Amino acid sequence: MFIAGILLFLLGAAALFWYWRKEGGFARTHLDDTEIQEPECLAPAIAGIMAMSAPLPSWHHAQSALYHLANQGILRVRELEETVLWRPDQADYLLEIVQVPEQLSEHEQGVLAMLFPEGYTRGASLKASQLKRAYSKQYRYFADALLHELEEKGFLDRRRQYVRGHFGLICVCSLILALIGCMIGLTVGSTEGIGSVVHLAFGLLGISAIAFFMRLLYSTLSPRGRRQSQRCREFANSLLTAMKKDTGPETFVQYFPYAAGFGWLAAWVYAFQQREALNAPDWYQPRTSGDAPRSFAAMLLMWNSIFTRSNGGDLRKSN
Numbered sequence: 001m002f003i004a005g006i007l008l009f010l011l012g013a014a015a016l017f018w019y020w021r022k023e024g025g026f027a028r029t030h031l032d033d034t035e036i037q038e039p040e041c042l043a044p045a046i047a048g049i050m051a052m053s054a055p056l057p058s059w060h061h062a063q064s065a066l067y068h069l070a071n072q073g074i075l076r077v078r079e080l081e082e083t084v085l086w087r088p089d090q091a092d093y094l095l096e097i098v099q100v101p102e103q104l105s106e107h108e109q110g111v112l113a114m115l116f117p118e119g120y121t122r123g124a125s126l127k128a129s130q131l132k133r134a135y136s137k138q139y140r141y142f143a144d145a146l147l148h149e150l151e152e153k154g155f156l157d158r159r160r161q162y163v164r165g166h167f168g169l170i171c172v173c174s175l176i177l178a179l180i181g182c183m184i185g186l187t188v189g190s191t192e193g194i195g196s197v198v199h200l201a202f203g204l205l206g207i208s209a210i211a212f213f214m215r216l217l218y219s220t221l222s223p224r225g226r227r228q229s230q231r232c233r234e235f236a237n238s239l240l241t242a243m244k245k246d247t248g249p250e251t252f253v254q255y256f257p258y259a260a261g262f263g264w265l266a267a268w269v270y271a272f273q274q275r276e277a278l279n280a281p282d283w284y285q286p287r288t289s290g291d292a293p294r295s296f297a298a299m300l301l302m303w304n305s306i307f308t309r310s311n312g313g314d315l316r317k318s319n
Contacts, residue, residue: 005199012207016170020214023163042232044068045107045146046153048261050232053219054164055150057143059135059307064261065111065142066095070283071257074099077128078285079295084129084302091287093128093299097121098283106152110145114138128299132306155225160218167215174208177201236262243271249279249293256300265304269297 042050044064049055069075076098084090095115099122104112112120115134126134135142150156181201221229239255239262252272259268272278280286280296287295 002199005201005203008200008203009206012174012203013210016167016207016210016214019163019166020218023160023218025214025218042228043105043107044257044261045111046150046261047232047235047258048263049146049150050155050221050225050229051236051262052229053217055147055156055220057139057146058263060263060265061146061261062111062114062135062142063265063303064257065107066115067257067260069108069111071281072101073283074101076283076285077299079287079299080127081287090302091295091298093302094125095128095131096125097123106149107142107146110142113145114141117141128303131303135306150225154222155228156220157222157225160220160222164215164218164220167211167218171208171211171215174204174211178204178208239268240264243268246275247272247277249277252277253279253281260300260304266301269300269304273297 045061045068048061048064049057066075070077074097076096078094078096080092080094082092084092097112097116097120100112100120115126115131115138116124117134117138147156151158178201181197181204185197185201219226235258239258242251242255243259249272252268256265256268259265269278278293278297280292284292284296284299286292
C-alpha cells in the first residue's frame with residue numbers, strides 16, 4: 001500500500017497543478033519602463049497592500065492609514081507625561097480626532113471605526129497603549145473596508161478569490177482526512193491494515209501541503225490590479241533607494257506613511273536617524289518642542305512594534 005500512497009499523492013498533485021494552470025496561477029503582467037511611475041492617487045495603505053502577492057490587510061496598512069489621515073489634518077498625536085504600564089521608559093501618546101470631513105475613503109472610515117467603534121467624532125481620543133487591543137478586537141472593520149475598496153477599484157478579481165478559497169478548502173479537507181486516517185490506522189486493525197491506512201494518509205498530507213502553498217502563492221489581483229501592483233513595487237524600490245542615499249528630512253516626513261504601508265517603517269526611521277535627517281510633521285506634539293524629531297521617531301518605532309519585533313518587512317513576491 002506504500003505504492004498506493006505515492007500514487008494518491010502524485011494524482012492529487014497533478015490535479016492541483018492542472019487546476020492551478022487552468023485558473024492562471026502563473027499569471028504575470030509586464031510593464032514597459034515608460035509605464036513605471038509612482039502610483040498616483042493611491043493612499044499609503046492601498047499602495048502597501050498592492051505590493052503584496054496576496055493582499056492581506058495587516059497592522060502595517062492600518063498604521064499607514066492613520067499617518068495619512070494625520071497628514072490630512074484629521075488626526076493629531078500628543079506625547080503624554082505618563083508612560084506605558086509595561087514599559088516604564090516608554091512615553092505614552094494620545095491620538096485625537098481634530099476634524100471629520102464628509103469625504104473619507106472606505107478604508108479610512110474603516111480604520112477610524114476600528115479605533116473608535118462608538119463613533120469617530122471630533123474630540124474622540126485613544127491612547128497608543130490601547131491600540132493593540134482596539135486593533136485585535138475590531139480588525140475586521142478595517143480589513144473588510146480595505147479589501148472592499150480594492151474590489152471597487154477593480155484591483156481584485158472575484159473569481160480568483162474563489163479559486164484561492166478552493167485551494168484553502170482542499171488543504172483543510174485533505175489535512176482532516178489525513179489525520180483521521182492516521183488515527184484509525186493507529187487505533188484499530190492489524191499491522192498490515194495500519195500500514196495501508198497510514199500510507200494513504202501521508203499521501204493526503206502531501207496533497208494538503210501542496211494546496212497550502214498554492215493558496216499562499218495564488219494572486220487574487222485582476223489584470224488591472226497586477227499592473228498597479230507592479231507600479232507600487234517599483235515605487236517601493238525607489239523609496240528603498242532614497243532611504244540608502246543622502247536624502248534629507250523632507251523625504252523622511254513625506255514618505256514615512258508609505259514606508260509603514262510597505263512594512264519597513266523601522267528601517268526607514270533607523271536609516272534617517274543614522275544621518276541625523278529626522279523631522280516631525282506639524283500634527284505631532286511632543287512634550288518638549290526642541291526634541292520633536294527624536295520624540296517622533298520614538299513614537300513611530302513604538303507604534304510599529306505593536307504587532308512586530310522586526311526592523312521592517314521584505315517586499316512580497318511580485319505578481
